[in-house]
Amino acid sequence: MKKFVILGGGYGGMRMLQRLLPNALPNDVEITLVDRAPYHSLKTEFYALAAGTISDQHVRVSFPDEPRLNIKYGTIVNINLQNNLVHFEDESTLSYDDLVIGLGCEDKYHNVPGAPEHTYSIQSIDQSRATYQTLNNLPPHGVVSIVGAGLSGVELASELSESRPDLTIKLFDRGALILSAFPERLSNYVQKWFVENGVEIVSKANITKVEENKLYNHDEEIYSDAIVWTAGIQPSKVVRNLDVEKDPQGRVILTPHHNIPNNEHVYVLGDCASLPHAPSAQLAEGQAEQIVQVLLSRWKGEQPPELSTIKLKGVLGSLGKKHGFGLLAERPITGRVARLLKSGLLWMYKHHNG
Numbered sequence: 001m002k003k004f005v006i007l008g009g010g011y012g013g014m015r016m017l018q019r020l021l022p023n024a025l026p027n028d029v030e031i032t033l034v035d036r037a038p039y040h041s042l043k044t045e046f047y048a049l050a051a052g053t054i055s056d057q058h059v060r061v062s063f064p065d066e067p068r069l070n071i072k073y074g075t076i077v078n079i080n081l082q083n084n085l086v087h088f089e090d091e092s093t094l095s096y097d098d099l100v101i102g103l104g105c106e107d108k109y110h111n112v113p114g115a116p117e118h119t120y121s122i123q124s125i126d127q128s129r130a131t132y133q134t135l136n137n138l139p140p141h142g143v144v145s146i147v148g149a150g151l152s153g154v155e156l157a158s159e160l161s162e163s164r165p166d167l168t169i170k171l172f173d174r175g176a177l178i179l180s181a182f183p184e185r186l187s188n189y190v191q192k193w194f195v196e197n198g199v200e201i202v203s204k205a206n207i208t209k210v211e212e213n214k215l216y217n218h219d220e221e222i223y224s225d226a227i228v229w230t231a232g233i234q235p236s237k238v239v240r241n242l243d244v245e246k247d248p249q250g251r252v253i254l255t256p257h258h259n260i261p262n263n264e265h266v267y268v269l270g271d272c273a274s275l276p277h278a279p280s281a282q283l284a285e286g287q288a289e290q291i292v293q294v295l296l297s298r299w300k301g302e303q304p305p306e307l308s309t310i311k312l313k314g315v316l317g318s319l320g321k322k323h324g325f326g327l328l329a330e331r332p333i334t335g336r337v338a339r340l341l342k343s344g345l346l347w348m349y350k351h352h353n354g
């Protein structure tokens with residue numbers, strides 16, 4: 001039996017399992033999923049978990065219950081590409097013949113002193129729970145600073161303003177306008193929503209230092225009861241430590257078939273992979289579909305097919321529970337329809353994976 005191992009049951013890992021099980025996996029391949037958590041976490045909803053508007057159970061989906069699927073729970077600390085071995089925190093190891101690395105990402109602090117120690121995060125479910133506890137235990141009229149007004153910072157700020165209207169929320173961003181990756185019309189719409197809902201936007205910010213309950217913007221000290229970091233991501237540390245070629249964001253450079261150069265047995269998936277789009281759940285799923293095609297060909301001893309560009313449908317963001325914004329087929333949409341679409345997609349995702 002060939003040993004096929006998927007590291008990470010995130011959006012990419014789950015899509016691979018969906019496509020391979022129960023019937024597509026060849027009979028001579030044994031499949032193992034590895035994750036530190038006993039369930040798949042809906043990372044795209046972590047902002048709501050942290051804000052306290054949805055329950056913990058709402059962001060968990062069980063891994064597939066398939067007789068052919070082995071699941072190993074554990075925290076991976078290292079991958080030895082020379083010896084085909086995955087090393088765990090508890091010092092156990094797992095060997096593989098074919099490997100997919102889909103371990104997601106972590107916060108990137110851009111060398112801002114104090115940021116790792118004194119800010120909260122929404123990049124993992126454990127961190128989002130800690131953020132939830134802190135934000136929801138704050139005394140009346142506390143001050144929350146959120147650093148970074150990309151999609152996750154905007155979603156957290158808006159959700160928190162609905163969850164805790166008593167709080168003063170400050171959203172800091174480097175740009176003149178928030179949501180710099182989106183068309184200006186959408187940025188303006190979201191900015192207006194924040195003004196109307198009492199969230200303070202601090203644009204052209206430059207966070208130079210963080211201390212306990214203190215943020216320094218261009219060296220101006222700003223008191224904050226809690227600071228949440230949403231200002232950048234980088235691949236998981238395990239991937240950062242791999243001795244392979246990476247792009248400037250630290251993501252692994254791959255061949256057109258998504259394996260690392262000179263090794264047809266190791267693939268990198270999702271937020272850890274250098275792809276021609278910004279990381280997203282949708283991209284991880286699209287790439288997972290392609291890796292499945294490549295693996296099925298290679299397991300049959302055939303040349304893998306030429307792969308087309310991964311097509312993305314768009315992106316949707318929420319502004320609390322009633323409003324939203326997004327780009328669908330490159331067309332901006334705003335308001336209640338955008339929010340309904342986002343909720344509908346989440347429902348469908350859970351329906352297909354639950």
Ligand SMILES: Cc1cc2nc3c(=O)[nH]c(=O)nc-3n(C[C@H](O)[C@H](O)[C@H](O)COP(=O)(O)OP(=O)(O)OC[C@H]3O[C@@H](n4cnc5c(N)ncnc54)[C@H](O)[C@@H]3O)c2cc1C
Binds near residue numbers: 041105122155272
């Ligand atoms: C607040 C927020 C909102 C977002 N909204 C959207 C959105 O609307 N649309 C969109 O497309 N994308 C969105 N994203 C981005 C999206 O969540 C990621 O791009 C996506 O999760 C990447 O999928 P992945 O499979 O690469 O990794 P992940 O889904 O992050 O999965 C990684 C898995 O690896 C496991 N893992 C990690 N390290 C280890 C280890 N050392 N040992 C064992 N297991 C480990 C984790 O437990 C996890 O199950 C959002 C992200 C955030 C934070």
